[in-house]
Each structure stands twice: as C-alpha cells, then as structure tokens.
Amino acid sequence: xxxxxxxxxxxxxxxxxxxxxxxxxxxVFGLVLYKSExxxxxRINNMFLFEEAHMYIVIAVAIAVAMPSMWLIxxxxxxxxxxxxxxxxxxxxxxGIIYGGLTFGMGWAITAACPGPIYAQIASGELPALATLAGxxxxxxxxxxxxxxxxx
Amino acid sequence: xxxxxxxxxxxxxxxILLGLMVPALYVxxxxxxxxxxxxxxxxxxxxxxxxxxxxxxxNWKDHSWNLVFVVGLLIxxxxxxxxxxxxxxxxxxxxxATAGGLLRLAFGGILVGFGTRxxxxxxxxxxxxxxxxxxxxxxxxxxxxFAGGLLSTWGLTFLIF
Numbered sequence: 287x288x289x290x291x292x293x294x295x296x297x298x299x300x301x302x303x304x305x306x307x308x309x310x311x312x313x314v315f316g317l318v319l320y321k322s323e324x325x326x327x328x329r330i331n332n333m334f335l336f337e338e339a340h341m342y343i344v345i346a347v348a349i350a351v352a353m354p355s356m357w358l359i360x361x362x363x364x365x366x367x368x369x370x371x372x373x374x375x376x377x378x379x380x381x382g383i384i385y386g387g388l389t390f391g392m393g394w395a396i397t398a399a400c401p402g403p404i405y406a407q408i409a410s411g412e413l414p415a416l417a418t419l420a421g422x423x424x425x426x427x428x429x430x431x432x433x434x435x436x437x438x
Numbered sequence: 439x440x441x442x443x444x445x446x447x448x449x450x451x452x453x454i455l456l457g458l459m460v461p462a463l464y465v466x467x468x469x470x471x472x473x474x475x476x477x478x479x480x481x482x483x484x485x486x487x488x489x490x491x492x493x494x495x496x497n498w499k500d501h502s503w504n505l506v507f508v509v510g511l512l513i514x515x516x517x518x519x520x521x522x523x524x525x526x527x528x529x530x531x532x533x534x535a536t537a538g539g540l541l542r543l544a545f546g547g548i549l550v551g552f553g554t555r556x557x558x559x560x561x562x563x564x565x566x567x568x569x570x571x572x573x574x575x576x577x578x579x580x581x582x583x584f585a586g587g588l589l590s591t592w593g594l595t596f597l598i599f
Contacts, residue, residue, distance in 0.1 A: 297468065297469070300467060300468065300469075300503055304466065304467045304468075304503075305502075305506050307467060308463075308469075308507050308510065309509060309510040309513075311459060311467075311507065311510065312507035312508060312509060312511045312513075312514065313510040313511070313513050313514040313517070314455060314459075314510075314514060315456070315459055315507070315510070316510060316512060316513065316515040316516075316518070317514035317515065317518045317522070318447070318452050318455045318456055319511070319515060320515045320519060320523075320527070321443075321446060321452065321518050322446070322451075322456075324452070325515070325529055326528070326529050327529065327530050327531055327534070327599065328531070330587075331591065331598070331599075333587075334584075334587045334590075334591035334592075340449050341449075343449035343453060344449045344452050344453045345453070345565060345566070347450050347452075347454055347456075347457060348453040348454075348456040349565070349566055349569050349570050350453070350457065351453065351454050351457025351458060352457040352458075352459075352460040352566055352567065352570030353569070353570040353572075355457070355461035356460065356570045356571050356572075359461060359464060359465070364465060366464070366465055366466070367466055368468070370468050372464050372465070373468075374464075374470070375470065376567075376568055376571050376573035376576065377558035377559050377563070377568065377573070377575060377576065377579075378558075379574070379575040379578070380558070382557050382558060383557050383558065383575050384578065384579075384582050385556060385557075386554065386555065386556025386579075387553065387557040387564075387578070387579045387581075387582025387585075388582045388583075388585055388586040389549050389552055389553030389556065389557075389586060390552075390553025390556075390560060390582075390583055390586060391553070391582060391583040391584060391585060391586020391587040391588075391589070391590070392546075392549050392553070392586040392587065392590040392594070393545075393546040393547065393548070393549025393550035393551075393553060393586075394546075394561075394587050394590075395546075395586070395587040395588075395590035395591045396542055396543070396545065396546030396549070396590055396597050396598065397542075397543050397546035397547055397550060398530070399546075400474070400550065400554070400560045400561040400562070401473040401476060401477060401551075401554055401560050402473040402511065402560075402561070402562055404547070405508055405511050405512050405515070406511060406512075406514075406515035407515075407529050407530065408512070409512040409513070409514075409515035409519075410516070410519040410526075410527065411526075412530050413535075414530055414534040414535050414540055415529075415530065415534075415543065417540040417541075417543040417544040418546065418547035418550070419547065421543065421544040421545060421546065421547020421548040421550070421551060422477055422547040422550045422551035422554075423477055423480060423481060424544075424547070424548050424551060425547060425548035425550060425551025425553070425555070426477040426478055426552065426554075426555050427485075427488075427490075427551075428548065428551070428552050429492070429551070429552045429556050430478075430481065430490035430493050431490050433490065433491075433492050436556065
C-alpha cells in the first residue's frame with residue numbers, strides 16, 4: 287500500500303539553513319492563523335452556519351494565490367533554491383478521502399481546529415485546546431491501529 | 439503601518455499569505471505544505487515502540503522539517519497574541535474550559551486526528567495545496583470536509599458550543 291500523503295523517499299535533502307527558513311515560514315503561518323482569526327471558534331461556526339464570508343474568502347484567496355504559483359512552478363520547471371527538482375506529489379484517491387474527510391469535517395466544526403490551528407490555539411494561550419491536541423494524537427493512533435482493517 | 443498590523447488582518451490579505459506558503463515551501467525547502475502529517479511524526483517520535491507499523495516503521499526524522507514548521511507556527515501565534523494585537527481574541531467560547539467543553543474538544547480532536555490521517559491531509563494539504571495542484575481527490579476531500587462540518591453544525595447540535 288502506498289504511504290499516503292508522504293514525501294517521496296528521494297525528496298531532496300534539506301540544508302541546515304533551510305530549516306531556518308522553515309522556522310520563519312512556520313512563524314508567518316502561525317501569525318497569520320492568529321491575526322486572520324481563522325483559529326477562532328466563532329469564525330468556523332459562522333462558516334458552517336453560512337453567516338459570514340470571512341473563512342470562505344481566506345480559503346478562496348489562498349487557493350487563488352497557490353494555484354497560479356503551482357502552475358508556474360510546473361510550467362517553468364522551477365527548481366528549489368538548492369537546484370533540486372521540485373517533486374509535486376499529491377495524495378491519491380482512496381476511500382479514506384471520503385470517510386476520513388467526513389470524520390475530519392465533523393471534528394473541525396466541533397473544535398474549530400484543523401491540525402495547524404490546534405497548535406496556534408494552544409500557543410495563543412487557549413489551554414483547553416490541549417484537549418483537542420490530545421484527542422487528535424489519540425485519533426491519529428486509532429487510525430494507525432485500525433489502518434490494516436480500514437477500506438482504502 | 440503599526441496600526442494595520444495590530445488590527446485584525448483582512449481575510450483577503452491573510453489568504454494571500456496562506457496561499458504563498460505553498461510555493462515558498464516548495465521553492466525554498468523543496469517540501470509540500472501540509473500540517474496533519476505532523477500528528478504522525480509526533481506519534482512516531484513519542485512512541486518509537488508503538489505496535490502499529492504506521493508509527494513503528496515511520497522515520498519521523500526524515501520529516502523533521504514539518505515539526506520545525508510547527509515550532510515556528512507556535513512562536514508565530516504566541517507573538518501574535520502577545521505583541522501584535524490590541525485586544526486579544528476570544529479564540530474558544532468560555533464554555534470550552536468546562537468539563538463538558540473539554541470532553542467535546544477531546545472528542546472532536548479524535549475525529550480530527552483520525553479523519554485527517556485517513557483522508558491523507560487536511561485543510562492545508564488537501565484544500566489549499568491539493569486543489570491548487572489540480573489534484574481531483576483533494577477536491578473530493580474538501581467536499582467531504584465541508585459535508586462533515588455541516589453535519590455536526592446542523593445535525594449534531596448537542597456537540598456544538
């Protein structure tokens with residue numbers, strides 16, 4: 287079975303300074319999650335209640351920016367700054383896309399957290415989100431345990 | 439300028455920054471933007487002798503960039519709430535800090551952890567990176583995410599704060 291959502295084993299090596307860049311990008315991501323209020327429970331609830339456009343705009347604009355970037359990267363054969371080929375690998379279709387997707391969505395509406403925002407909620411001082419993180423690691427473990435028996 | 443940073447960021451500006459994460463990570467680090475795999479890396483790191491192959495045979499050190507990204511994320515959110523805001527956000531409703539609230543969060547968290555790993559991605563990996571890469575399964579995943587969210591919000595209201 288393919289290892290879903292994983293980097294290919296021959297992914298280019300990461301230089302030490304690139305870990306620094308990764309840290310900075312993570313910093314920007316965390317800052318945006320907080321400043322855009324997408325880690326806020328009310329925002330997620332209002333999205334699912336169709337009461338405000340906030341979350342829809344954030345997600346739509348993010349896709350609208352990422353999509354032409356990806357097109358350019360593919361089209362131009364852009365390499366990484368270290369000259370390696372960029373390997374674009376996307377998760378393949380399997381039944382978990384639907385079953386897992388539905389499960390995640392249900393949890394998203396309850397906790398207002400996808401995996402990224404869980405960390406951001408905790409770091410913003412919202413300690414109850416530690417319960418979300420504990421649950422998420424537990425849920426990951428349930429998947430690890432059940433994986434051989436689940437339809438894929 | 440300072441005023442602009444301290445105020446909540448406009449959704450379109452935030453969307454631009456989030457979208458730029460995808461090419462920035464690909465070009466500068468050679469990696470695919472996605473957060474839910476961090477749960478697996480954390481699991482493999484903390485439970486090296488776990489029974490499931492999914493964890494035992496997973497070399498999290500090959501993916502340590504993802505955990506470095508999470509550390510940056512934690513610092514970013516902390517700096518946001520501590521230095522770059524005038525009125526701190528109410529992130530979770532007050533009821534989250536009650537026993538019932540913590541139970542809801544833990545239960546929802548289980549669904550998030552199980553679901554994202556089963557689906558092979560989350561909002562970042564499927565909805566943003568996947569759709570932007572024109573990956574059809576990611577479109578299906580995103581529809582499923584929203585369907586699940588609507589199901590909880592409209593159908594399982596006892597789970598909602």
